[in-house]
Amino acid sequence: xxxxxxxxxxxxxxxxxxxxxxxxxxxxxxxxxxxxxxxxxxxxxxxxxxxxxxxxxxxxxxxxxxxxxxxxxxxxxxxxxxxxxxxxxxxxxxxxxxxxxxxxxxxxxxxxxxxxxxxxxxxxxxxxxxxxxxxxxxxxxxxxxxxxxxxxxxxxxxxxxxxxxxxxxxxxxxxxxxxxxxxxxxxxxxxxxxxxxxxxxxxxxxxxxxxxxxxxxxxxxxxxxxxxxxxxxxxxxxxxxxxxxxxxxxxxxxxxxxxxxxxxxxxxxxxxxxxxxxx
Ligand SMILES: [Zn+2]
Ligand SMILES: [Zn+2]
Numbered sequence: 119x120x121x122x123x124x125x126x127x128x129x130x131x132x133x134x135x136x137x138x139x140x141x142x143x144x145x146x147x148x149x150x151x152x153x154x155x156x157x158x159x160x161x162x163x164x165x166x167x168x169x170x171x172x173x174x175x176x177x178x179x180x181x182x183x184x185x186x187x188x189x190x191x192x193x194x195x196x197x198x199x200x201x202x203x204x205x206x207x208x209x210x211x212x213x214x215x216x217x218x219x220x221x222x223x224x225x226x227x228x229x230x231x232x233x234x235x236x237x238x239x240x241x242x243x244x245x246x247x248x249x250x251x252x253x254x255x256x257x258x259x260x261x262x263x264x265x266x267x268x269x270x271x272x273x274x275x276x277x278x279x280x281x282x283x284x285x286x287x288x289x290x291x292x293x294x295x296x297x298x299x300x301x302x303x304x305x306x307x308x309x310x311x312x313x314x315x316x317x318x319x320x321x322x323x324x325x326x327x328x329x330x331x332x333x334x335x336x337x338x339x340x341x342x343x344x345x346x347x348x349x350x351x352x353x354x355x356x357x358x359x360x361x362x363x364x365x366x367x368x369x370x371x372x373x374x375x376x377x378x379x380x381x382x383x384x385x386x387x388x389x390x391x392x393x394x395x396x397x
Contacts, residue, residue, distance in 0.1 A: 122181065123397060124149040124370035127384055128188065135165065135220065136172035143180045145384040151186040151226070151372045154216040160192055160205065162212050165219060173220045184370055185222040186261070186294075186327055189213055195247045196230035196240035196272045206230070207247045211254040218256035224326060226261045226294045229273035229282070240272040245285035252288045261294040261326055266302035266342035274303040274340075276319045283324070292324045296374075297360065298331035298345070301352055304338035308356025313363045322365045330371045330391065332357075347391055349379040357394050367395050 126147030129138040135152070142150040155162040177183060190213075193206035210227065217225050227248075232240030248260055262282060267274035273282070283291060300307050300316060307313045317325065332350030334343035348354040361367040373391070377384060 122148050123392070123395065124184070125388060125391060125395075126150040126182070126370075126372055128152070128372060128374045134169050134172070136169055136176050139173070139176035139180050139182055142182050146388050147182060149184055149186070149370045149372070150182055151188050151374075152222075153190055154187050154213045155190060157188075157190040158192070159190070160209060162216065170219050177221065184224055184327075185220070186224045186226050186370075186372060187213060187217045187220075187222045188226045189228065194230035195227065195244045196232045197243065198233055198235040198239060203243060203247070207250055210247060210251050214251060214254040214256065214258050217258045221257075223257070223259065224261050224292075225258050226263055226327065228263055228265065229271070229278075231268075231270040232272055233270055237272055237275075237278060240270075241278055241282055241285070244272060245282045248282070248286050248291060249288070252290075255288070255290050259290045259292055259326065261292050263294040263329065264296055264299050264303065266296075266299040267304070267338075267340040268342060269340075274299070276300075276305070276316060280319065280321075292326040293320045294327040294329060295320060295325050296329035296331060297352060297357075298329070298333040298350070299342060301333040301337055302335065302339050302341055302343075306337050307360050308352050310359045310362055313360045313366070317363055317366060325366075325369055328366065328369045328371045330357075330373050331375055344375055346375045346377060346379040347373065347387055347394075354394060357391075361395055 126149040128151040193209040265271040265274040332345040334345040335341045
């Protein structure tokens with residue numbers, strides 16, 4: 119097939135957004151994920167002078183793409199509370215604006231929590247939100263990420279993601295498959311048949327990104343706790359089996375691992391992943 123393997127990390131935007139590219143290049147990333155702003159706040163500060171140009175220039179010069187922008191943590195698109203929901207839709211529009219300013223291709227979204235009103239109500243909220251932002255999309259595609267199965271969360275069952283996809287009236291939507299979340303939600307992706315079924319359920323061509331994370335807790339734990347690749351419950355063998363499903367290892371991959379086990383540095387972990395991938 120040729121082409122560059124697209125493999126990277128979630129990278130800090132601290133200081134200036136374009137610095138993320140320098141950090142990504144330093145550790146050998148060929149794609150990356152960033153937050154559009156402080157992930158624990160609602161406010162989005164204006165880009166500094168030259169920040170936008172610097173970002174676009176470095177992305178090309180370093181050949182790091184695609185850039186995945188991950189929504190901050192506070193918005194909740196499934197919220198039954200009208201004020202939170204409205205604010206969350208506005209936050210998604212703002213994040214889309216930021217993606218377009220920067221030339222980032224994808225906005226990855228968590229579907230949020232229905233706070234007890236039920237998955238169906240939550241799902242309708244999320245689909246309505248994604249329909250509503252259609253005019254703010256510009257060149258961006260929204261990726262729905264599967265969840266670990268925390269209480270009241272929407273999107274831990276793959277069918278829920280597919281239902282939302284089918285309720286969206288535009289085509290600028292796809293999936294981000296998080297391996298830790300899938301495992302925590304009860305999909306044993308270390309088993310090749312299950313991994314294959316997961317890919318088929320979502321639709322291989324609609325999976326635009328894989329969040330490559332090992333899982334700290336057991337299958338079906340419902341806990342969103344990432345482990346370093348090969349050091350969690352999925353394990354090296356589990357990932358090798360996962361990658362043996364046709365099409366999966368060609369997807370851009372983003373690691374969101376804690377880097378607490380050996381290999382202790384990002385470069386070492388990327389090298390280990392490349393080895394698993396047979397590069
Ligand atoms: Zn993730
Ligand atoms: Zn997670």
